[in-house]
Amino acid sequence: xxxxxxxxxxxxxxHRFGFGPKPGEYVELLRAGIPQARATILARRxxxxxxxxxxxxxxxxxxxxxxxxASAAYWQAVYDQSISVAMWWMDRMVLADYPFVERMxxxxxxxxxxxxxxxxxxxxxxxxxxxxxxHALGNFxxxxxxxxxxxxxxFWLDGEENVSWSPNENLGREFMELFTLGVGNYSQNDVHQAxxxxxxxxVDQTSGKVTFDAKDHDTRAQSVLGKRENFNARxxxxxxxxxxxxxxxxxxxxxFRFVSTSxxxxxxxxxxxxxxxIAELITTIAKNPAMRRPGVSQAKxxxxxxxxxCRALRITPSKLPSSGDVAWMxxxxxxxxxxxxxxxxxxxxxxxxxxxxxxxRIDMTYYLLQHGxxxxxxxVSKSKMVEAAADWLGIPQWSTRTQRALNQSLTDPxxxxxxxxxxxxxxxxx
Numbered sequence: 001x002x003x004x005x006x007x008x009x010x011x012x013x014x015h016r017f018g019f020g021p022k023p024g025e026y027v028e029l030l031r032a033g034i035p036q037a038r039a040t041i042l043a044r045r046x047x048x049x050x051x052x053x054x055x056x057x058x059x060x061x062x063x064x065x066x067x068x069x070a071s072a073a074y075w076q077a078v079y080d081q082s083i084s085v086a087m088w089w090m091d092r093m094v095l096a097d098y099p100f101v102e103r104m105x106x107x108x109x110x111x112x113x114x115x116x117x118x119x120x121x122x123x124x125x126x127x128x129x130x131x132x133x134x135h136a137l138g139n140f141x142x143x144x145x146x147x148x149x150x151x152x153x154x155f156w157l158d159g160e161e162n163v164s165w166s167p168n169e170n171l172g173r174e175f176m177e178l179f180t181l182g183v184g185n186y187s188q189n190d191v192h193q194a195x196x197x198x199x200x201x202x203v204d205q206t207s208g209k210v211t212f213d214a215k216d217h218d219t220r221a222q223s224v225l226g227k228r229e230n231f232n233a234r235x236x237x238x239x240x241x242x243x244x245x246x247x248x249x250x251x252x253x254x255x256f257r258f259v260s261t262s263x264x265x266x267x268x269x270x271x272x273x274x275x276x277x278i279a280e281l282i283t284t285i286a287k288n289p290a291m292r293r294p295g296v297s298q299a300k301x302x303x304x305x306x307x308x309x310c311r312a313l314r315i316t317p318s319k320l321p322s323s324g325d326v327a328w329m330x331x332x333x334x335x336x337x338x339x340x341x342x343x344x345x346x347x348x349x350x351x352x353x354x355x356x357x358x359x360x361r362i363d364m365t366y367y368l369l370q371h372g373x374x375x376x377x378x379x380v381s382k383s384k385m386v387e388a389a390a391d392w393l394g395i396p397q398w399s400t401r402t403q404r405a406l407n408q409s410l411t412d413p414x415x416x417x418x419x420x421x422x423x424x425x426x427x428x429x430x
Contacts, residue, residue: 007396009292013041014394015429018099020308023376026394049097056084058122060207081122086337087318093307104136113345114156116338124152124208125338140276144241148233151208160203164218167195182249193222197231247273260296261349297430299349302333313372329364333357365418382410389420
């Protein structure tokens with residue numbers, strides 16, 4: 001027998017470790033029981049939902065031409081690619097039958113936040129995205145090693161300007177503060193010494209190709225966090241990630257993003273992450289009893305809400321009439337893939353629940369409803385629509401207020417769907 005706690009836990013699993021259910025999925029998972037449903041949601045397997053997805057070409061654009069007419073066409077193509085790569089990724093999120101890998105790739109994109117606003121070109125961002133996907137549920141040591149040699153990240157943090165005679169500390173500082181250790185676990189001298197270890201790496205901006213120039217690298221031994229060695233990017237990354245502070249930091253970060261911004265992470269999670277196994281850590285988090293605890297809420301970001309809505313409505317984002325309109329609407333709500341506002345990433349949780357974003361969300365909902373499929377609502381009797389909507393969207397239970405509003409809109413499927421998709425219960429995984 002399905003209980004209220006089962007519906008609550010499954011709702012959290014399907015929205016936080018995926019991007020919400022496709023039509024019929026929530027009910028199927030409920031029938032399977034929570035242990036089997038959790039295993040399905042956290043599965044990594046061949047994803048036939050992506051079989052028909054065609055990856056657009058993102059060629060190396062090379063240097064911009066000097067001719068004004070050719071230059072205008074060039075920069076228009078650069079812009080078009082920046083939209084195309086974001087739509088391609090959101091297509092993946094929407095179409096995946098097992099979106100756990102995409103969800104983790106999305107998390108890591110916010111963690112190793114890199115913005116195309118500075119990188120400019122889609123190809124380096126696409127390469128970084130594939131790197132994050134490859135390591136999304138692998139070993140964090142391997143991920144970190146790959147990321148400190150990633151062209152988009154290096155360029156974003158001015159790493160190509162970091163040379164032995166004029167070190168740039170941006171990558172060294174953010175690597176420790178935001179990516180691996182957290183505030184308070186390193187000194188300014190550690191930042192300076194780490195910067196010297198990261199010297200010598202150059203990036204071709206348009207392709208993202210990284211090369212190492214030994215003459216630009218500091219050949220002296222650096223002293224970082226108590227260890228003296230002539231580090232390079234790989235050895236420095238490996239050493240910093242091996243520190244116990246890293247296990248605590250990443251465990252807290254994952255807990256914070258997937259479970260609660262108010263309940264502290266269990267100290268035991270750092271022990272689970274001793275071998276830096278991301279899959280083991282996130283699986284342990286997903287099994288934590290807090291997933292059944294009332295009041296452990298997480299608000300959807302604009303992209304998460306958009307992707308979830310598209311999954312429910314059977315919409316492929318890139319097939320909407322105007323990708324530019326989609327980009328504008330999401331940007332108006334404050335978020336578009338590959339374009340975080342800073343190296344700290346996007347805001348989180350309740351920061352997205354603003355009055356300013358509400359109208360944009362309503363407008364976008366009506367836009368999506370023009371192109372979506374409402375069969376889960378229109379093919380049931382009006383007496384069952386409210387209940388069917390909860391199963392359709394993976395909602396554990398409607399509030400009295402939302403239920404009243406839905407009951408008042410039974411004769412207008414579009415308004416009914418708008419109210420459901422913009423409801424507090426759908427915006428917040430509570």
